[in-house]
Amino acid sequence: MTLDVDNQNIKYNKRVKRRIRRRNIRGTVMFLGGSLLGGAILGASLHYILNRIFFPPGLDLAERRRRADQHFRERNADTKHFNLPSETSRLEREFDKIRQPPVDSDKLQAVLDAWQKAMDLDIMRNIPCINNWIRSYLLPTKSELKLTNMRHRTINMGPKSHKAESRFFKSERKGQRMQWEDEWDALPTSHQVRGPVVDYTNPSKYAYPSVKEASETDEDYPQLQILQQIMNRWPQDQDYIGAIHETLLHFNYSDPIERAKAERFRDLELPFKLYDIPEITAAAEKWTDDYLSDEFGDHDPYSKHPPAHKAPKQASGLAQESPNNFFAFFVPKLWEVKKLGLPPTRLNDWSYREWVRHARYADAVSLEAHKPHFYFQAGTSPGERFNEDQSFITRDLPSFGAKTEANFFLFHPEEQKGIQCRFGERGVVAATHFDGGRNMVAMMKGAKRYILSPPNQCSKLGIFTDRKSPIFRHSLLNFGHLNEMNDTNMSLEEREWLEKAATALSVETVLKRGEVLYIPSHWFHYIISVQQSAQCNVRSGIVIEGNPRFGGRQDVDICSDNPNAKMDILVGLEEDKY
Structure with a gap:
Protein backbone atom coordinates (compact mmCIF):
# COMPACT_ATOMS: atom_id res chain seq x y z
CA MET A 1 0.00 0.00 0.00
CA THR A 2 2.78 2.36 0.87
CA LEU A 3 4.52 1.50 -2.36
CA ASP A 4 1.43 2.39 -4.41
CA VAL A 5 1.17 5.75 -2.66
CA ASP A 6 4.83 6.48 -3.34
CA ASN A 7 4.38 5.58 -6.96
CA GLN A 8 1.37 7.85 -7.19
CA ASN A 9 3.36 10.70 -5.61
CA ILE A 10 6.20 10.19 -8.06
CA LYS A 11 3.78 10.26 -11.02
CA TYR A 12 2.09 13.33 -9.60
CA ASN A 13 5.41 15.13 -9.20
CA LYS A 14 6.38 14.27 -12.76
CA ARG A 15 3.08 15.63 -14.04
CA VAL A 16 3.57 18.83 -12.07
CA LYS A 17 7.11 19.22 -13.43
CA ARG A 18 5.89 18.63 -16.96
CA ARG A 19 3.17 21.22 -16.51
CA ILE A 20 5.68 23.72 -15.10
CA ARG A 21 8.08 23.02 -17.96
CA ARG A 22 5.31 23.44 -20.54
CA ARG A 23 4.18 26.63 -18.85
CA ASN A 24 7.73 27.97 -18.92
CA ILE A 25 8.11 27.08 -22.59
CA ARG A 26 4.77 28.69 -23.41
CA GLY A 27 5.80 31.76 -21.47
CA THR A 28 9.14 31.96 -23.24
CA VAL A 29 7.51 31.53 -26.65
CA MET A 30 4.86 34.14 -25.84
CA PHE A 31 7.56 36.52 -24.56
CA LEU A 32 9.70 36.10 -27.65
CA GLY A 33 6.68 36.30 -29.92
CA GLY A 34 5.50 39.44 -28.20
CA SER A 35 8.96 40.96 -28.44
CA LEU A 36 9.24 40.13 -32.12
CA LEU A 37 5.74 41.45 -32.75
CA GLY A 38 6.50 44.59 -30.80
CA GLY A 39 9.78 45.02 -32.65
CA ALA A 40 8.03 44.49 -35.95
CA ILE A 41 5.38 47.04 -35.06
CA LEU A 42 8.05 49.49 -33.92
CA GLY A 43 10.15 48.85 -37.04
CA ALA A 44 7.14 49.26 -39.30
CA SER A 45 6.25 52.49 -37.53
CA LEU A 46 9.76 53.86 -37.95
CA HIS A 47 9.83 52.74 -41.59
CA TYR A 48 6.49 54.47 -42.19
CA ILE A 49 7.63 57.67 -40.51
CA LEU A 50 10.96 57.80 -42.38
CA ASN A 51 9.48 56.99 -45.76
CA ARG A 52 6.34 59.10 -45.47
CA ILE A 53 7.83 62.12 -43.76
CA PHE A 54 11.54 62.27 -44.64
CA PHE A 55 11.53 60.22 -47.87
CA PRO A 56 8.07 60.27 -49.50
CA PRO A 57 7.34 57.63 -52.20
CA GLY A 58 8.49 58.46 -55.70
CA LEU A 59 11.76 60.10 -54.74
CA ASP A 60 14.77 58.83 -56.66
CA LEU A 61 18.01 57.83 -54.98
CA ALA A 62 19.67 61.22 -55.54
CA GLU A 63 16.75 63.07 -53.90
CA ARG A 64 16.74 60.68 -50.95
CA ARG A 65 20.43 61.30 -50.40
CA ARG A 66 19.98 65.05 -50.72
CA ARG A 67 17.31 64.99 -48.03
CA ALA A 68 19.45 62.75 -45.84
CA ASP A 69 22.29 65.28 -46.10
CA GLN A 70 19.89 68.09 -45.24
CA HIS A 71 18.63 66.13 -42.22
CA PHE A 72 22.26 65.53 -41.16
CA ARG A 73 23.01 69.26 -41.31
CA GLU A 74 19.88 70.14 -39.34
CA ARG A 75 20.71 67.51 -36.73
CA ASN A 76 24.10 69.16 -36.31
CA ALA A 77 22.75 72.70 -36.35
CA ASP A 78 24.78 73.54 -33.26
CA THR A 79 27.79 73.79 -35.58
CA LYS A 80 27.73 76.96 -37.65
CA HIS A 81 29.47 75.15 -40.49
CA PHE A 82 26.34 73.47 -41.79
CA ASN A 83 25.03 76.79 -43.05
CA LEU A 84 28.18 77.25 -45.14
CA PRO A 85 26.97 75.84 -48.49
CA SER A 86 24.66 78.84 -48.80
CA GLU A 87 27.44 81.01 -47.38
CA THR A 88 29.77 79.77 -50.12
CA SER A 89 27.20 80.71 -52.76
CA ARG A 90 26.63 84.10 -51.16
CA LEU A 91 30.35 84.88 -51.14
CA GLU A 92 30.67 83.85 -54.78
CA ARG A 93 27.84 86.21 -55.74
CA GLU A 94 29.35 88.98 -53.63
CA PHE A 95 32.69 88.55 -55.37
CA ASP A 96 30.95 88.85 -58.73
CA LYS A 97 29.56 92.24 -57.66
CA ILE A 98 32.71 93.79 -56.22
CA ARG A 99 35.15 92.51 -58.89
CA GLN A 100 34.01 95.26 -61.24
CA PRO A 101 35.97 98.56 -61.10
CA PRO A 102 36.36 100.64 -59.08
CA VAL A 103 37.53 97.80 -56.84
CA ASP A 104 37.91 98.01 -53.08
CA SER A 105 41.08 95.88 -52.76
CA ASP A 106 40.72 95.24 -49.04
CA LYS A 107 37.09 94.16 -49.35
CA LEU A 108 37.90 92.02 -52.37
CA GLN A 109 40.67 90.23 -50.49
CA ALA A 110 38.43 89.69 -47.46
CA VAL A 111 35.71 88.14 -49.63
CA LEU A 112 38.22 85.86 -51.38
CA ASP A 113 39.65 84.70 -48.04
CA ALA A 114 36.18 84.01 -46.62
CA TRP A 115 35.09 82.25 -49.80
CA GLN A 116 38.20 80.05 -49.72
CA LYS A 117 37.65 79.18 -46.06
CA ALA A 118 34.01 78.25 -46.63
CA MET A 119 34.93 76.09 -49.64
CA ASP A 120 37.72 74.45 -47.67
CA LEU A 121 35.34 73.50 -44.88
CA ASP A 122 32.84 72.11 -47.38
CA ILE A 123 35.51 69.78 -48.73
CA MET A 124 36.68 68.79 -45.25
CA ARG A 125 33.14 68.01 -44.09
CA ASN A 126 32.07 66.34 -47.37
CA ILE A 127 29.25 68.84 -47.79
CA PRO A 128 27.38 69.03 -51.14
CA CYS A 129 28.29 72.02 -53.29
CA ILE A 130 24.94 73.80 -53.55
CA ASN A 131 25.95 76.42 -56.10
CA ASN A 132 27.17 74.44 -59.11
CA TRP A 133 26.34 76.87 -61.91
CA ILE A 134 29.08 78.32 -64.10
CA ARG A 135 30.00 81.90 -63.24
CA SER A 136 28.61 83.93 -66.12
CA TYR A 137 31.80 85.95 -66.58
CA LEU A 138 33.75 82.69 -67.15
CA LEU A 139 32.15 82.06 -70.53
CA PRO A 140 33.34 83.23 -73.98
CA THR A 141 31.65 86.32 -75.39
CA LYS A 142 31.62 88.10 -78.74
CA SER A 143 34.63 90.10 -77.59
CA GLU A 144 36.36 86.68 -77.31
CA LEU A 145 37.96 87.16 -73.89
CA LYS A 146 35.84 88.97 -71.38
CA LEU A 147 37.67 87.05 -68.67
CA THR A 148 40.74 89.22 -68.37
CA ASN A 149 43.17 91.27 -70.39
CA MET A 150 46.41 89.36 -70.10
CA ARG A 151 48.46 92.37 -71.20
CA HIS A 152 47.84 93.93 -67.78
CA ARG A 153 48.94 90.84 -65.95
CA THR A 154 52.52 91.94 -65.40
CA ILE A 155 51.25 95.19 -63.89
CA ASN A 156 48.57 93.81 -61.59
CA MET A 157 49.91 90.36 -60.87
CA GLY A 158 53.69 90.29 -60.61
CA PRO A 159 55.56 87.19 -59.43
CA LYS A 160 55.27 88.21 -55.77
CA SER A 161 51.52 88.67 -56.02
CA HIS A 162 51.09 85.30 -57.67
CA LYS A 163 53.23 83.64 -55.01
CA ALA A 164 51.07 85.25 -52.34
CA GLU A 165 48.01 83.70 -53.97
CA SER A 166 49.44 80.17 -53.99
CA ARG A 167 47.08 79.19 -51.17
CA PHE A 168 44.22 79.48 -53.67
CA PHE A 169 45.83 76.84 -55.90
CA LYS A 170 47.06 74.31 -53.34
CA SER A 171 45.69 72.73 -50.18
CA GLU A 172 47.26 70.69 -47.42
CA ARG A 173 45.24 67.60 -46.50
CA LYS A 174 47.85 65.31 -44.96
CA GLY A 175 47.24 64.69 -41.28
CA GLN A 176 43.69 66.11 -41.41
CA ARG A 177 40.79 63.84 -40.57
CA MET A 178 38.00 64.35 -43.12
CA GLN A 179 34.31 63.54 -42.80
CA TRP A 180 34.33 60.97 -45.62
CA GLU A 181 36.91 58.91 -43.71
CA ASP A 182 34.47 58.46 -40.83
CA GLU A 183 31.81 57.35 -43.32
CA TRP A 184 34.27 54.96 -44.98
CA ASP A 185 35.37 53.41 -41.69
CA ALA A 186 31.73 52.92 -40.69
CA LEU A 187 30.97 50.88 -43.83
CA PRO A 188 30.90 47.08 -43.50
CA THR A 189 33.90 45.35 -45.00
CA SER A 190 31.67 43.80 -47.63
CA HIS A 191 30.70 47.29 -48.86
CA GLN A 192 34.31 48.48 -48.90
CA VAL A 193 35.46 45.69 -51.21
CA GLN A 236 25.61 62.45 -66.86
CA ASP A 237 25.50 61.79 -63.13
CA GLN A 238 23.51 58.55 -63.17
CA ASP A 239 24.40 54.91 -63.74
CA TYR A 240 23.24 53.16 -66.91
CA ILE A 241 21.59 49.94 -65.81
CA GLY A 242 20.72 48.32 -69.13
CA ALA A 243 22.79 47.05 -72.05
CA ILE A 244 24.98 49.60 -73.82
CA HIS A 245 24.71 49.56 -77.62
CA ILE A 558 37.59 80.11 -86.82
CA CYS A 559 35.06 78.54 -84.43
CA SER A 560 34.75 81.54 -82.11
CA ASP A 561 32.49 84.54 -82.62
CA ASN A 562 35.64 86.53 -83.28
CA PRO A 563 36.52 85.77 -86.94
CA ASN A 564 40.05 87.08 -86.42
CA ALA A 565 40.84 84.57 -83.68
CA LYS A 566 43.40 82.02 -84.78
CA MET A 567 44.73 79.21 -82.65
CA ASP A 568 48.46 78.67 -82.90
CA ILE A 569 48.25 75.00 -82.07
CA LEU A 570 51.48 73.84 -83.67
CA VAL A 571 53.84 75.17 -81.02
CA GLY A 572 53.81 76.00 -77.35
CA LEU A 573 50.76 74.01 -76.32
CA GLU A 574 50.14 73.69 -72.61
CA GLU A 575 49.81 70.04 -71.58
CA ASP A 576 46.38 68.83 -70.56
CA LYS A 577 45.82 68.52 -66.84
CA TYR A 578 43.02 66.01 -67.32
Missing part, protein backbone atom coordinates in the same frame (compact mmCIF):
# COMPACT_ATOMS: atom_id res chain seq x y z
CA ARG A 194 32.40 45.19 -53.41
CA GLY A 195 33.33 47.93 -55.90
CA PRO A 196 30.85 49.97 -57.98
CA VAL A 197 27.14 49.19 -58.12
CA VAL A 198 27.41 48.89 -61.92
CA ASP A 199 30.61 47.32 -63.25
CA TYR A 200 31.24 48.85 -66.66
CA THR A 201 34.17 46.50 -67.32
CA ASN A 202 31.78 43.57 -67.78
CA PRO A 203 31.90 42.61 -71.51
CA SER A 204 28.38 41.17 -71.41
CA LYS A 205 27.01 44.69 -70.85
CA TYR A 206 27.90 45.76 -74.41
CA ALA A 207 26.68 45.15 -77.95
CA TYR A 208 28.97 46.20 -80.81
CA PRO A 209 28.34 46.85 -84.51
CA SER A 210 29.74 44.47 -87.12
CA VAL A 211 33.27 45.22 -88.29
CA LYS A 212 33.35 46.74 -91.78
CA GLU A 213 35.71 48.26 -94.30
CA ALA A 214 36.43 52.00 -94.21
CA SER A 215 35.28 54.13 -97.11
CA GLU A 216 35.84 57.81 -97.82
CA THR A 217 32.28 58.03 -99.12
CA ASP A 218 30.72 56.37 -96.06
CA GLU A 219 28.38 58.97 -94.58
CA ASP A 220 26.97 56.69 -91.86
CA TYR A 221 30.09 56.40 -89.71
CA PRO A 222 30.39 57.39 -87.01
CA GLN A 223 26.69 57.68 -86.18
CA LEU A 224 26.34 61.18 -84.75
CA GLN A 225 23.47 62.43 -82.60
CA ILE A 226 22.77 65.79 -81.07
CA LEU A 227 24.23 66.14 -77.60
CA GLN A 228 20.83 66.70 -75.96
CA GLN A 229 19.64 63.25 -77.10
CA ILE A 230 22.77 61.62 -75.70
CA MET A 231 22.30 63.28 -72.32
CA ASN A 232 18.59 62.51 -72.23
CA ARG A 233 19.23 58.83 -72.84
CA TRP A 234 21.97 58.63 -70.20
CA PRO A 235 22.04 61.60 -67.79
CA GLU A 246 27.97 50.89 -79.01
CA THR A 247 28.16 52.61 -82.40
CA LEU A 248 31.95 53.05 -82.65
CA LEU A 249 33.62 50.12 -84.38
CA HIS A 250 35.46 47.66 -82.14
CA PHE A 251 38.47 45.98 -83.76
CA ASN A 252 40.45 42.96 -82.55
CA TYR A 253 44.05 44.16 -82.61
CA SER A 254 45.40 40.59 -82.50
CA ASP A 255 43.55 39.73 -85.72
CA PRO A 256 45.73 40.96 -88.65
CA ILE A 257 42.71 41.45 -90.91
CA GLU A 258 40.80 43.53 -88.38
CA ARG A 259 43.95 45.49 -87.46
CA ALA A 260 44.41 46.40 -91.13
CA LYS A 261 40.81 47.64 -91.27
CA ALA A 262 41.37 49.72 -88.14
CA GLU A 263 44.48 51.25 -89.71
CA ARG A 264 42.36 52.42 -92.63
CA PHE A 265 39.93 54.17 -90.27
CA ARG A 266 42.90 55.72 -88.46
CA ASP A 267 44.28 57.10 -91.73
CA LEU A 268 40.88 58.59 -92.59
CA GLU A 269 40.86 60.39 -89.21
CA LEU A 270 37.81 58.56 -87.88
CA PRO A 271 37.42 57.41 -84.24
CA PHE A 272 37.31 53.71 -83.31
CA LYS A 273 38.29 51.29 -80.53
CA LEU A 274 40.68 48.33 -80.24
CA TYR A 275 40.71 45.32 -77.91
CA ASP A 276 42.82 42.20 -77.34
CA ILE A 277 46.10 44.16 -77.29
CA PRO A 278 48.70 42.00 -75.49
CA GLU A 279 50.70 44.96 -74.19
CA ILE A 280 47.63 46.70 -72.74
CA THR A 281 46.22 43.45 -71.35
CA ALA A 282 49.49 42.76 -69.53
CA ALA A 283 49.60 46.28 -68.08
CA ALA A 284 45.97 46.01 -66.99
CA GLU A 285 46.75 42.81 -65.09
CA LYS A 286 49.77 44.39 -63.44
CA TRP A 287 48.29 47.77 -62.46
CA THR A 288 46.70 46.87 -59.14
CA ASP A 289 46.33 49.55 -56.47
CA ASP A 290 49.22 48.06 -54.49
CA TYR A 291 51.48 47.96 -57.55
CA LEU A 292 50.72 51.59 -58.40
CA SER A 293 51.21 52.70 -54.80
CA ASP A 294 54.64 51.07 -54.75
CA GLU A 295 55.59 52.60 -58.10
CA PHE A 296 54.55 56.03 -56.89
CA GLY A 297 56.74 55.47 -53.83
CA ASP A 298 54.04 55.68 -51.19
CA HIS A 299 53.94 52.17 -49.75
CA ASP A 300 52.24 52.11 -46.38
CA PRO A 301 55.11 52.12 -43.82
CA TYR A 302 52.85 50.48 -41.21
CA SER A 303 51.83 47.61 -43.46
CA LYS A 304 52.92 44.11 -42.40
CA HIS A 305 53.52 43.29 -46.05
CA PRO A 306 56.64 44.78 -47.67
CA PRO A 307 56.47 46.22 -51.20
CA ALA A 308 56.11 43.55 -53.86
CA HIS A 309 59.18 44.96 -55.55
CA LYS A 310 61.45 47.95 -55.44
CA ALA A 311 60.83 50.30 -58.32
CA PRO A 312 64.03 51.28 -60.20
CA LYS A 313 62.57 54.73 -60.77
CA GLN A 314 59.56 55.96 -58.89
CA ALA A 315 56.98 57.92 -60.84
CA SER A 316 55.61 61.19 -59.51
CA GLY A 317 51.97 62.17 -59.47
CA LEU A 318 49.68 64.94 -58.25
CA ALA A 319 46.25 64.84 -56.64
CA GLN A 320 43.57 67.43 -57.35
CA GLU A 321 40.35 68.32 -55.62
CA SER A 322 37.09 69.99 -56.61
CA PRO A 323 34.02 70.94 -54.52
CA ASN A 324 31.96 68.82 -56.94
CA ASN A 325 32.61 66.31 -59.72
CA PHE A 326 33.38 68.84 -62.49
CA PHE A 327 37.09 69.31 -63.26
CA ALA A 328 37.80 72.15 -65.66
CA PHE A 329 41.22 72.69 -67.19
CA PHE A 330 43.05 75.98 -66.60
CA VAL A 331 46.62 77.27 -66.59
CA PRO A 332 47.36 78.40 -63.00
CA LYS A 333 49.99 80.98 -63.98
CA LEU A 334 47.40 82.75 -66.14
CA TRP A 335 44.53 82.57 -63.65
CA GLU A 336 44.11 85.94 -61.91
CA VAL A 337 42.24 85.24 -58.69
CA LYS A 338 41.37 88.90 -58.07
CA LYS A 339 39.62 89.08 -61.44
CA LEU A 340 38.31 85.55 -61.91
CA GLY A 341 37.66 84.33 -58.37
CA LEU A 342 38.66 80.96 -56.96
CA PRO A 343 40.09 78.54 -59.56
CA PRO A 344 37.94 75.56 -60.63
CA THR A 345 40.19 73.03 -58.86
CA ARG A 346 43.17 72.89 -56.53
CA LEU A 347 46.16 70.61 -56.08
CA ASN A 348 46.47 68.84 -52.76
CA ASP A 349 49.25 66.84 -51.10
CA TRP A 350 47.67 63.37 -51.18
CA SER A 351 49.74 60.39 -52.25
CA TYR A 352 48.32 57.84 -54.67
CA ARG A 353 47.51 55.52 -51.76
CA GLU A 354 45.51 58.25 -50.03
CA TRP A 355 43.72 59.15 -53.25
CA VAL A 356 42.81 55.55 -54.11
CA ARG A 357 41.19 55.11 -50.70
CA HIS A 358 38.77 57.91 -51.55
CA ALA A 359 38.23 56.40 -55.02
CA ARG A 360 37.14 53.13 -53.39
CA TYR A 361 34.84 55.09 -51.09
CA ALA A 362 33.32 56.86 -54.13
CA ASP A 363 32.54 53.49 -55.74
CA ALA A 364 31.19 51.97 -52.52
CA VAL A 365 28.73 54.80 -51.74
CA SER A 366 27.99 55.88 -55.34
CA LEU A 367 29.31 59.33 -54.46
CA GLU A 368 26.94 62.14 -55.37
CA ALA A 369 27.93 64.58 -58.10
CA HIS A 370 27.64 67.65 -55.85
CA LYS A 371 29.99 66.31 -53.17
CA PRO A 372 33.77 66.88 -53.21
CA HIS A 373 35.73 64.75 -55.70
CA PHE A 374 39.42 64.02 -56.17
CA TYR A 375 41.60 63.22 -59.17
CA PHE A 376 45.15 61.92 -59.61
CA GLN A 377 47.45 62.46 -62.57
CA ALA A 378 50.96 61.48 -63.58
CA GLY A 379 53.07 61.44 -66.71
CA THR A 380 56.45 61.05 -68.32
CA SER A 381 58.64 63.52 -70.15
CA PRO A 382 59.23 63.01 -73.88
CA GLY A 383 62.90 62.26 -73.22
CA GLU A 384 62.35 59.51 -70.64
CA ARG A 385 62.09 56.87 -73.35
CA PHE A 386 65.79 57.34 -74.11
CA ASN A 387 66.88 56.78 -70.50
CA GLU A 388 67.90 53.43 -69.09
CA ASP A 389 66.24 54.36 -65.80
CA GLN A 390 62.54 54.52 -66.68
CA SER A 391 59.36 54.81 -64.68
CA PHE A 392 56.80 52.01 -64.75
CA ILE A 393 54.67 53.98 -67.23
CA THR A 394 57.30 53.84 -69.96
CA ARG A 395 58.36 50.28 -69.06
CA ASP A 396 54.81 48.87 -69.07
CA LEU A 397 53.70 50.70 -72.23
CA PRO A 398 56.62 50.24 -74.66
CA SER A 399 54.51 51.02 -77.75
CA PHE A 400 53.43 54.34 -76.23
CA GLY A 401 57.01 55.17 -75.25
CA ALA A 402 58.75 53.92 -78.41
CA LYS A 403 62.15 55.47 -78.94
CA THR A 404 62.46 55.91 -82.70
CA GLU A 405 60.37 53.36 -84.59
CA ALA A 406 56.79 54.24 -85.45
CA ASN A 407 54.03 51.73 -84.64
CA PHE A 408 50.25 51.52 -84.76
CA PHE A 409 49.86 53.75 -81.69
CA LEU A 410 52.77 56.16 -82.07
CA PHE A 411 52.84 57.65 -85.57
CA HIS A 412 55.75 60.06 -85.19
CA PRO A 413 57.95 59.16 -82.20
CA GLU A 414 59.99 62.33 -82.69
CA GLU A 415 56.85 64.38 -81.96
CA GLN A 416 55.80 62.36 -78.92
CA LYS A 417 55.00 64.67 -75.99
CA GLY A 418 55.30 62.04 -73.27
CA ILE A 419 52.74 59.65 -71.82
CA GLN A 420 50.00 61.23 -69.73
CA CYS A 421 48.10 59.10 -67.18
CA ARG A 422 44.86 60.03 -65.45
CA PHE A 423 43.38 58.19 -62.47
CA GLY A 424 39.72 59.04 -62.02
CA GLU A 425 37.19 58.18 -59.37
CA ARG A 426 33.49 57.60 -59.93
CA GLY A 427 31.72 60.71 -61.19
CA VAL A 428 34.76 62.83 -62.14
CA VAL A 429 34.04 64.87 -65.28
CA ALA A 430 36.70 66.49 -67.50
CA ALA A 431 35.38 69.44 -69.50
CA THR A 432 35.36 69.14 -73.29
CA HIS A 433 38.54 70.11 -75.14
CA PHE A 434 40.56 69.22 -78.19
CA ASP A 435 44.19 68.20 -78.79
CA GLY A 436 46.18 68.97 -81.89
CA GLY A 437 48.00 65.64 -81.83
CA ARG A 438 46.54 62.30 -82.90
CA ASN A 439 45.51 60.71 -79.63
CA MET A 440 45.65 57.07 -78.55
CA VAL A 441 43.96 56.45 -75.17
CA ALA A 442 44.44 53.14 -73.31
CA MET A 443 42.33 52.06 -70.33
CA MET A 444 44.18 49.95 -67.77
CA LYS A 445 41.59 49.94 -65.00
CA GLY A 446 37.85 50.59 -64.72
CA ALA A 447 35.97 52.52 -67.39
CA LYS A 448 35.28 56.03 -68.67
CA ARG A 449 32.53 57.42 -70.84
CA TYR A 450 33.73 59.56 -73.76
CA ILE A 451 31.56 62.02 -75.69
CA LEU A 452 33.32 62.97 -78.94
CA SER A 453 32.44 65.89 -81.20
CA PRO A 454 34.10 66.61 -84.57
CA PRO A 455 36.06 69.84 -85.18
CA ASN A 456 33.27 71.43 -87.23
CA GLN A 457 31.08 71.56 -84.09
CA CYS A 458 33.53 73.91 -82.33
CA SER A 459 31.36 77.03 -82.39
CA LYS A 460 28.69 75.32 -80.26
CA LEU A 461 30.91 74.14 -77.41
CA GLY A 462 32.05 77.34 -75.67
CA ILE A 463 35.73 76.84 -76.53
CA PHE A 464 38.26 79.52 -75.58
CA THR A 465 40.29 80.25 -78.71
CA ASP A 466 42.81 82.82 -77.45
CA ARG A 467 46.17 81.31 -76.52
CA LYS A 468 46.48 83.92 -73.76
CA SER A 469 43.39 82.60 -72.06
CA PRO A 470 43.93 80.32 -69.03
CA ILE A 471 41.29 78.03 -70.56
CA PHE A 472 42.72 77.89 -74.10
CA ARG A 473 41.42 74.95 -76.21
CA HIS A 474 38.96 74.02 -73.46
CA SER A 475 35.38 74.75 -72.47
CA LEU A 476 33.85 75.33 -69.04
CA LEU A 477 30.41 74.00 -70.02
CA ASN A 478 29.07 71.24 -67.79
CA PHE A 479 26.99 69.06 -70.13
CA GLY A 480 25.23 67.57 -67.12
CA HIS A 481 23.35 70.87 -66.89
CA LEU A 482 21.57 70.04 -70.15
CA ASN A 483 19.20 67.99 -67.97
CA GLU A 484 18.60 70.99 -65.70
CA MET A 485 17.62 73.64 -68.24
CA ASN A 486 14.37 74.39 -66.41
CA ASP A 487 16.21 75.58 -63.31
CA THR A 488 15.60 79.31 -62.93
CA ASN A 489 18.87 79.80 -61.02
CA MET A 490 20.93 79.19 -64.17
CA SER A 491 22.42 82.39 -65.59
CA LEU A 492 21.31 83.68 -68.97
CA GLU A 493 24.85 83.35 -70.34
CA GLU A 494 25.12 79.68 -69.37
CA ARG A 495 21.64 78.92 -70.69
CA GLU A 496 22.46 80.48 -74.07
CA TRP A 497 25.66 78.45 -74.40
CA LEU A 498 23.95 75.22 -73.33
CA GLU A 499 21.22 75.76 -75.90
CA LYS A 500 23.97 75.89 -78.51
CA ALA A 501 25.81 72.88 -77.08
CA ALA A 502 22.58 70.85 -77.04
CA THR A 503 22.59 70.86 -80.85
CA ALA A 504 26.24 69.80 -81.26
CA LEU A 505 26.63 66.55 -83.21
CA SER A 506 28.43 63.97 -81.10
CA VAL A 507 29.05 60.26 -80.55
CA GLU A 508 29.53 58.51 -77.21
CA THR A 509 31.37 55.37 -76.19
CA VAL A 510 32.48 53.63 -72.99
CA LEU A 511 36.17 52.80 -72.92
CA LYS A 512 36.78 49.91 -70.55
CA ARG A 513 39.74 48.00 -69.14
CA GLY A 514 42.02 46.58 -71.85
CA GLU A 515 40.76 48.80 -74.70
CA VAL A 516 42.30 51.66 -76.70
CA LEU A 517 40.34 54.57 -78.20
CA TYR A 518 41.62 56.56 -81.18
CA ILE A 519 40.69 60.25 -81.06
CA PRO A 520 41.60 62.03 -84.32
CA SER A 521 43.34 65.42 -84.39
CA HIS A 522 41.17 68.33 -83.18
CA TRP A 523 38.20 66.15 -82.16
CA PHE A 524 36.62 67.33 -78.91
CA HIS A 525 36.28 64.91 -76.03
CA TYR A 526 34.26 65.17 -72.83
CA ILE A 527 35.14 62.49 -70.28
CA ILE A 528 33.17 60.97 -67.39
CA SER A 529 34.70 58.41 -65.02
CA VAL A 530 31.90 55.92 -64.43
CA GLN A 531 33.97 54.03 -61.82
CA GLN A 532 37.52 54.04 -60.46
CA SER A 533 39.74 54.13 -63.53
CA ALA A 534 43.31 54.37 -64.81
CA GLN A 535 43.93 55.63 -68.33
CA CYS A 536 47.07 56.65 -70.25
CA ASN A 537 47.32 58.42 -73.58
CA VAL A 538 50.05 59.38 -76.03
CA ARG A 539 49.89 62.00 -78.80
CA SER A 540 52.15 62.38 -81.82
CA GLY A 541 51.75 64.06 -85.16
CA ILE A 542 49.09 66.55 -86.27
CA VAL A 543 46.77 66.16 -89.24
CA ILE A 544 45.98 69.70 -90.38
CA GLU A 545 43.25 69.00 -92.94
CA GLY A 546 41.37 66.41 -90.87
CA ASN A 547 38.44 64.56 -92.43
CA PRO A 548 36.48 66.30 -95.25
CA ARG A 549 33.12 65.61 -93.57
CA PHE A 550 34.13 66.51 -90.02
CA GLY A 551 36.72 69.23 -90.48
CA GLY A 552 40.15 69.86 -89.07
CA ARG A 553 42.39 72.65 -87.90
CA GLN A 554 40.68 75.29 -90.04
CA ASP A 555 37.41 74.66 -88.15
CA VAL A 556 38.89 75.17 -84.69
CA ASP A 557 40.77 78.22 -86.00
